[in-house]
Amino acid sequence: MDIGIRSDSRSYLGAAALAVVLIGLALSFLTWQNLERQRQTIEEHLFLSSQVILRGVESAMSREMRGFERLLPGMHARRGAGQPPLPDPLAPRLREMLSELIETSDVEFVAFMAAGGRVLFSVRSATGPEIPPLPASAWEQLAATGEWAALYKGSGGAETFVSGLRTKPGLARLCPEGQELAAGRGGPGAGPYLVVGITPHKHLETFGKFRRTALLQTGYVLMVAVFLWGLGAAYVRRRDQGRELHRLESFHSRLLDAMPDGLLTVSAAGGIRAANPAARDLLAGGGELVGQRFDALDLETDGVPGASCLWGKGWEQARAGGRSLEILSMPLPPAASAEGEAGERLVLVRDRTDLKALEDDLAEARQQAAIGRLAAGLAHEIRNPLSALRGFAQFFKKKLEGRQPEEQYAATMVSEADRLDKVISDLMFLSRPRAPEKADVDAAALAGDLRALLRFDLEHQGAELVVDMDPGAPAVVHADPDMLKQALLNLLLNSLAAVGANPPGEPRRIVLGVAQRDGRACVAVRDTGPGMTEQERAHALEPFFTSKKEGTGLGLAIVHRIVRNHGGRVDIETRRDGPDHGTEVRLCFPPAGAGDACEPEQGEP
Numbered sequence: 001m002d003i004g005i006r007s008d009s010r011s012y013l014g015a016a017a018l019a020v021v022l023i024g025l026a027l028s029f030l031t032w033q034n035l036e037r038q039r040q041t042i043e044e045h046l047f048l049s050s051q052v053i054l055r056g057v058e059s060a061m062s063r064e065m066r067g068f069e070r071l072l073p074g075m076h077a078r079r080g081a082g083q084p085p086l087p088d089p090l091a092p093r094l095r096e097m098l099s100e101l102i103e104t105s106d107v108e109f110v111a112f113m114a115a116g117g118r119v120l121f122s123v124r125s126a127t128g129p130e131i132p133p134l135p136a137s138a139w140e141q142l143a144a145t146g147e148w149a150a151l152y153k154g155s156g157g158a159e160t161f162v163s164g165l166r167t168k169p170g171l172a173r174l175c176p177e178g179q180e181l182a183a184g185r186g187g188p189g190a191g192p193y194l195v196v197g198i199t200p201h202k203h204l205e206t207f208g209k210f211r212r213t214a215l216l217q218t219g220y221v222l223m224v225a226v227f228l229w230g231l232g233a234a235y236v237r238r239r240d241q242g243r244e245l246h247r248l249e250s251f252h253s254r255l256l257d258a259m260p261d262g263l264l265t266v267s268a269a270g271g272i273r274a275a276n277p278a279a280r281d282l283l284a285g286g287g288e289l290v291g292q293r294f295d296a297l298d299l300e301t302d303g304v305p306g307a308s309c310l311w312g313k314g315w316e317q318a319r320a321g322g323r324s325l326e327i328l329s330m331p332l333p334p335a336a337s338a339e340g341e342a343g344e345r346l347v348l349v350r351d352r353t354d355l356k357a358l359e360d361d362l363a364e365a366r367q368q369a370a371i372g373r374l375a376a377g378l379a380h381e382i383r384n385p386l387s388a389l390r391g392f393a394q395f396f397k398k399k400l401e402g403r404q405p406e407e408q409y410a411a412t413m414v415s416e417a418d419r420l421d422k423v424i425s426d427l428m429f430l431s432r433p434r435a436p437e438k439a440d441v442d443a444a445a446l447a448g449d450l451r452a453l454l455r456f457d458l459e460h461q462g463a464e465l466v467v468d469m470d471p472g473a474p475a476v477v478h479a480d481p482d483m484l485k486q487a488l489l490n491l492l493l494n495s496l497a498a499v500g501a502n503p504p505g506e507p508r509r510i511v512l513g514v515a516q517r518d519g520r521a522c523v524a525v526r527d528t529g530p531g532m533t534e535q536e537r538a539h540a541l542e543p544f545f546t547s548k549k550e551g552t553g554l555g556l557a558i559v560h561r562i563v564r565n566h567g568g569r570v571d572i573e574t575r576r577d578g579p580d581h582g583t584e585v586r587l588c589f590p591p592a593g594a595g596d597a598c599e600p601e602q603g604e605p
Helices: 007-071 090-104 136-145 169-174 176-182 201-258 277-284 306-311 353-399 406-431 443-453 455-461 481-499 534-539 555-565
Strands: 107-113 119-124 147-153 159-166 193-198 262-266 272-275 316-320 323-331 345-351 439-442 464-469 476-479 509-517 520-527 569-575 582-589
Touching: 007 090, 007 147, 007 159, 007 169, 007 193, 007 201, 090 107, 090 119, 136 147, 136 159, 262 277, 272 277, 277 345, 323 353, 353 406, 439 443, 439 481, 443 455, 443 464, 443 476, 443 481, 443 509, 455 481, 476 481, 476 520, 476 582, 481 509, 481 520, 481 555, 481 582, 534 569, 555 569, 555 582
Parallel strands: 464 509
Antiparallel strands: 107 119, 107 193, 147 159, 159 193, 262 272, 262 345, 316 323, 323 345, 439 476, 509 520, 520 582, 569 582
16 A cells, blocks of 8 residues: 555645745745836936936036126126137136035036037046946937936946936036037037936945845745745645555554454564454454463364464464364564564464365365276176176075075175175265255154164164154255165164164163254264264264274265255264263254255364
């Protein structure tokens, strides 16, 4: 199961990332707009300041020129068009005035210029920049509007705000080089022009501080936005991982609770630390396992205590509570252990009871197939010679009648031939059983018929046959009448042989009963014989297995085959000690309408 951020979380994070980008772009745009407006405001302020300075210089120069004219009376009457400019003594006064302006303000230089850039008169500070040449666009704007301004950057990187103003032509008479302008021969808009250079350091320094503050604020906001986005992304990822972890833990818990195989963790000391419900059902019958020791469980592996399963290298076969189990134990690395303890083991328990029953059925089917092949061969190879031998034996019995022991020998040959023919008939039934033709068999009538058939055998053995009908049992058994009669007859003959082995004085009693068990009609034959050993009970249903000297070992095998063909089961209970010793064989048949599929024989080992 993969753990990761889900698609809705990724969409949320994508939307958050897009929002952060948009916020960053919006902040950057707004900051750039504010900076541009601030710079424009500074340039407008510089322009207004420069124009005020230019207008002031123009007014001051006009006043100085008028004052100088009053000091020289009659000069105005003699001047006219084409007259030379004022005498040179005014120039030092203007230079002194402009120098004082430069020293007491941010002005770097002041210059009179003619159109095209020819400097008529200039004053600049000792450390100020050179007067820059004005571009053609500046002259066009000065000629058109009379005003112009621009920010210049010098070769050393220093910036200067240069502003120009078109003055009255009469001011050109302040310089000897401007007489043609004063005479009006420069053409319309020809000048002179007053140009001033102002250092913008204070304004630009303020702008720089504002820009740094704005950039820092923008960067701070962006960092906070990115941090918050990262925090939100981490929270969402942690939340989703927590949900996925909870979902995975819930899935694992449901998986362990629902899995049909048992799962345990056992400490190095052998204590059970965890167990799922299947393990509790298989090993403790639904009881608690946690806290117990593994070697204290009622578990056996071929007679060895169950603790040996912990140290096996593969699947171990074991038994517990009547179940056949497979157990696999493997060491857990400390990293995978809940407490990081070395030596902890993981134990997997499988219930293979049904599988073992299928394996036993398969083995029995193979055995029956072998018997079938053997019986088919024996039927053809033995029966014809056997018939001839029996006929000759009967012939000699008649011929030797009255002569002993020859007559007895001939009679023995006939009886043994009949017994061999019965063995062959039983083999043929095992190899090719016919399908049962089921009907409702009256249990009481069947018991009466069997009593009548065995009356002489019962008298000969001195045995008693008791019919025990459970009041809650069904009155009929749904089975093939002939097959059911044959199966019960075989069981009763076995019981007669068993009670016949009792010592004199012990009861020889056989009980034929009908009872109801798990919705099935069960016909049981119980005797008071010596009982079976555990080995005899385990192999009682196998063909050719018998504990009797004259038995063929096919009687119970035929009973087993008949019951299995009806979809029923055979249960065997036996006891060799105590007053209630003996053996009980139950034939349980499914009710009418039930399937005929064979089921595991619960009474078989």
